Amino acid sequence: MSTTEALAETLVTRPKRADARRNYEKVLAAAREAFAEGGESTALEEIARRAGVGIGTLYRHFPNRQALLEALYVNEVDEVCRSAAELDGGDPWEELNGWFEGLMGYFATKRALASELLNYLDHDAPLFQTCRVSLYAAGEPLLKRAQEAGAARADVEFSEVMQMVFAIAKVPTNDPGQTERMLRIALDGLRYRPEA
Amino acid sequence: MSTTEALAETLVTRPKRADARRNYEKVLAAAREAFAEGGESTALEEIARRAGVGIGTLYRHFPNRQALLEALYVNEVDEVCRSAAELDGGDPWEELNGWFEGLMGYFATKRALASELLNYLDHDAPLFQTCRVSLYAAGEPLLKRAQEAGAARADVEFSEVMQMVFAIAKVPTNDPGQTERMLRIALDGLRYRPEA
DNA sequence: AACTATACGGAGGGTCCCTCCGTTTGTCAA
DNA sequence: TTGACAAACGGAGGGACCCTCCGTATAGTT
Numbered sequence: 001m002s003t004t005e006a007l008a009e010t011l012v013t014r015p016k017r018a019d020a021r022r023n024y025e026k027v028l029a030a031a032r033e034a035f036a037e038g039g040e041s042t043a044l045e046e047i048a049r050r051a052g053v054g055i056g057t058l059y060r061h062f063p064n065r066q067a068l069l070e071a072l073y074v075n076e077v078d079e080v081c082r083s084a085a086e087l088d089g090g091d092p093w094e095e096l097n098g099w100f101e102g103l104m105g106y107f108a109t110k111r112a113l114a115s116e117l118l119n120y121l122d123h124d125a126p127l128f129q130t131c132r133v134s135l136y137a138a139g140e141p142l143l144k145r146a147q148e149a150g151a152a153r154a155d156v157e158f159s160e161v162m163q164m165v166f167a168i169a170k171v172p173t174n175d176p177g178q179t180e181r182m183l184r185i186a187l188d189g190l191r192y193r194p195e196a
Numbered sequence: 197m198s199t200t201e202a203l204a205e206t207l208v209t210r211p212k213r214a215d216a217r218r219n220y221e222k223v224l225a226a227a228r229e230a231f232a233e234g235g236e237s238t239a240l241e242e243i244a245r246r247a248g249v250g251i252g253t254l255y256r257h258f259p260n261r262q263a264l265l266e267a268l269y270v271n272e273v274d275e276v277c278r279s280a281a282e283l284d285g286g287d288p289w290e291e292l293n294g295w296f297e298g299l300m301g302y303f304a305t306k307r308a309l310a311s312e313l314l315n316y317l318d319h320d321a322p323l324f325q326t327c328r329v330s331l332y333a334a335g336e337p338l339l340k341r342a343q344e345a346g347a348a349r350a351d352v353e354f355s356e357v358m359q360m361v362f363a364i365a366k367v368p369t370n371d372p373g374q375t376e377r378m379l380r381i382a383l384d385g386l387r388y389r390p391e392a
Numbered sequence: 393a394a395c396t397a398t399a400c401g402g403a404g405g406g407t408c409c410c411t412c413c414g415t416t417t418g419t420c421a422a
Numbered sequence: 423t424t425g426a427c428a429a430a431c432g433g434a435g436g437g438a439c440c441c442t443c444c445g446t447a448t449a450g451t452t
Binding site for chain 4: 393394395396397398399400401402403404405406407408409410411412413414415416417418419420421422
């Protein structure tokens with residue numbers, strides 16, 4: 001079990017009774033499915049219906065809409081973090097670039113969820129902070145390695161780059177190539193060297 | 197009267213009777229005020245109340261929430277475009293940079309409106325398209341001049357840069373300096389020269 | 393002053409988020 | 423197995439919000 005999953009259990013307080021655990025999973029699965037279909041902002045009633053549980057049950061497990069989205073988010077973050085761990089040994093700049101591209105591609109398929117979550121994104125939510133920590137732990141070494149190799153400028157923080165990439169991922173567009181181009185421009189900013 | 201203002205009159209079909217015109221202005225003013233206060237997503241009922249008109253009156257002038265936001269947006273866009281027209285003769289790179297910074301600073305004070313609008317931002321809404329045209333007409337010459345002066349790379353489209361900047365403006369953060377740093381990184385991407 | 397097109401205002405319908413609470417069910421000890 | 427109870431279920435309904443409809447009021451005209 002990964003850090004963020006363990007964290008999810010602690011903070012979201014997963015239920016204990018067998019039927020409760022079952023329903024928790026059913027709701028999460030239904031939500032994942034609903035959001036994967038890109039259905040703009042799916043109503044919680046609809047998710048409960050899909051899961052075959054009452055709306056009250058849904059709210060027993062997730063105190064509000066944001067909590068449900070966050071639980072979903074924790075899952076997704078874990079997956080992305082794992083993908084960073086798999087990288088190593090290649091060209092630092094290519095790895096960094098590749099990881100961010102993968103990140104974008106990943107969010108592209110989950111645009112509905114991502115876009116709604118990014119709206120909630122404020123620096124106060126504790127669960128979000130810890131997710132960021134996981135994400136940073138996964139991605140920061142990639143930046144650092146690129147910086148040490150002289151492939152990326154040294155005067156930028158990973159957090160800044162991360163937020164920039166998220167911002168671009170959030171741009172609504174029908175043309176996925178355009179998002180990719182924006183990302184490339186922004187990341188090229190990492191290679192620009194201010195004349196000292 | 198500017199292009200976009202004229203367009204607003206055409207598309208939003210400004211009312212004609214004296215009391216109607218008065219109420220139109222009152223609603224717009226109330227909305228501007230409400231959004232300037234940063235009140236997350238102000239209810240239309242609240243705006244009608246502020247304006248001292250019934251909710252029905254508000255909807256007579258603005259068929260839905262988005263229409264009201266768009267009308268507000270048209271005003272703001274005009275102002276930003278005018279600021280670009282005032283620039284000329286200085287260093288092309290500085291002017292381009294300065295304009296984008298001004299754009300960001302401007303949206304920083306209207307975050308609630310901007311953020312909600314950027315969510316609606318899809319390439320279908322005709323009014324939005326024309327606003328983009330105005331914005332491009334104002335900003336594109338700045339980029340082109342910078343490119344011709346060799347201060348910005350030639351292989352980027354203004355539309356891409358614009359969307360990138362909007363994306364960054366949209367990032368919710370308490371620290372305005374951070375937004376500024378992200379913008380600087382992204383814009384430095386314009387100065388990066390791919391090794392040919 | 394009377395008339396009419398125009399505009400006003402708010403009741404109410406629909407949707408969605410969420411709460412409350414009576415009912416059901418899993419779990420465990422006897 | 424059975425009885426008891428904490429835990430969980432489900433859905434009615436409250437509240438907020440967006441928007442529609444339509445009876446009432448009024449600006450502008452004759």
